[in-house]
Amino acid sequence: MKLKLDGESGTPVYRQIVEGVRHQVAAGTLEPGERLPTVRGLATELGVDRNTALRAYRILERDGVISMQHGRGTFVRAGSKHAHLNKHRQVVLETAMNASIAHALSQGFAPQEIEAAFAKRLRYWRGTRRAARKD
Amino acid sequence: MKLKLDGESGTPVYRQIVEGVRHQVAAGTLEPGERLPTVRGLATELGVDRNTALRAYRILERDGVISMQHGRGTFVRAGSKHAHLNKHRQVVLETAMNASIAHALSQGFAPQEIEAAFAKRLRYWRGTRRAARKD
Amino acid sequence: MKLKLDGESGTPVYRQIVEGVRHQVAAGTLEPGERLPTVRGLATELGVDRNTALRAYRILERDGVISMQHGRGTFVRAGSKHAHLNKHRQVVLETAMNASIAHALSQGFAPQEIEAAFAKRLRYWRGTRRAARKD
Amino acid sequence: MKLKLDGESGTPVYRQIVEGVRHQVAAGTLEPGERLPTVRGLATELGVDRNTALRAYRILERDGVISMQHGRGTFVRAGSKHAHLNKHRQVVLETAMNASIAHALSQGFAPQEIEAAFAKRLRYWRGTRRAARKD
DNA sequence: GTGGTCTAGACCACG
DNA sequence: GTGGTCTAGACCACG
Secondary structure, three states: OOOOOOOOOOOOOOHHHHHHHHHHHOOOOOOOOOEEEEHHHHHHOOOOHHHHHHHHHHHHOOOOOOOEOOOOOOEOOOOEEEEHHHHHHHHHHHHHHHHHHHHHOOOOOOOOHHHHHHHHHHHHHHHHHHHHHHH | OOOOOOOOOOOOOOHHHHHHHHHHHHHHOOOOOOEOOEEEEEEEHHHOOOOHHHHHHHHHHHOOOOEOOOOOEEEEEEHHHHHHHHHHHHHHHHHHHHHHHHHHHHHOOHHHHHHHHHHHHHHHHHHHHHHHHOO | OOOOOOOOOOOOHHHHHHHHHHHHHOOOOOOOOOOEEEEEHHHHHHHHOOOHHHHHHHHHHHHOOEEEOOOEEEEEOOOOOHHHHOOHHHHHHHHHHHHHHHHHHHHHOOOHHHHHHHHHHHHHHHHHHEEEEEE | OOOOOOOOOOHHHHHHHHHHHHHHHHHHOOOOOOEEOOOHHHHHHHHHHHHHHHHHHHHHHOOOOOEEOOOOOEEEOOHHHOHHHHHHHHHHHHHHHHHHHHHHHHHOOHHHHHHHHHHHHHHHHHHHHHHHOOO
């Protein structure tokens, strides 16, 4: 797994790992069901402590991005786990988007700016995912 | 000075103050030469430790946004020097939106769903702000 | 804070702490806004490592039970944090109850048994909370 | 033998097998003297490691629920010895319901809300099962 | 003084 | 071989 760590960024290592994996899943580079490196393997590969790698994985697991299975390994999770109440999906998503907007507004950004920035980044992700499917 | 702090956001308080002041200067709410509250005053107003307010001011001073003059007070510096702030604002905003989208994508939401949820919540906030201005 | 650990139960220490705190919050012994012992303090009190105590607190924080504030301490959280979308509360609660029932059914328990056990335990908690309010 | 495993429940697979068999014996679905699948067969059927199936059988044997006879097969033991299973079932169920309620209470839900949500979901499941029986 | 990050290393539980 | 738990201890960031 390709992951670059920046030791001088100030962002904690475990968080860099979390974001790195999250982005690869978001981009489609890592697909649902795909196996991730083991905790030990990732730690060695990145030159960090096992506990640090484990911490990152645990956060990703809690967020529903990956699934760790004792003795078997760690895997990218399939999307919708709340099939029986799929209103839930909508609420979760809207809550997240709402928080994101509220935060930007509270920092003094105008709705128009927020809309433009969002559209720009979404366009970026769409491109990335399209490219991943062609691989 | 109007500043909203979020004690549970994870972002350190001092940094929230720094960003808040930066944005107000960039937006023109705080004008060059304008006097800022004293460290003590700001700390009381926001209900934070004096060291926290001081730390924020020191960073703003180091970055050339404000000027602390011993015994006289603290002032917004002349505008010409922080034209770069507008670029900074864009980066901050896009980074936030990017993370928000990546988060949702990595949990299996489709770009289209994300777009719809975002649009819905933004519409909500626009309504809220319009109503507030009429008060 | 009163917490008993059982070193021979097989249940990990950090989880025993999580459940202990959770139960006290549920019972009303710990009230919203109340300050919990510091990470270090709790560790010393229970004779466990700081990291173990921290791990328990972090889980409780993620679950919305407590709020850790850097440099200030750790506090019991007020109930509803999703006021802006209070449909969400209902969905979260129903999802949890649903999972609980589904799990019991899959283990071969009959609906009637499940209903009876649930009613019995809820009665217990109601009594406990009533007692706490009289303190 | 009908057994549903949940790879993401956190409960170890071997324990899920143990509990599943225990419950079926207690409920009478598996009768005294009845032959159980071989270790190999069970492992294949459930898609688990042979060691995992073996571990479950050893625990059940130790607890006097089944009897493994080398070269002949594995059988459910005579009923008189596990009258205690019925008490065990109750404890398991009540513990689960208790945790579920404590969880919800500790997040600020009121007993009344919890009761309503539980009743609603149980009603749902009863309907589902009734429909399934007509298939 | 509070919580946060990270390492090194031991030993355990599961498959 | 996989992940899980726990300790001991260092050093950092925040208020």
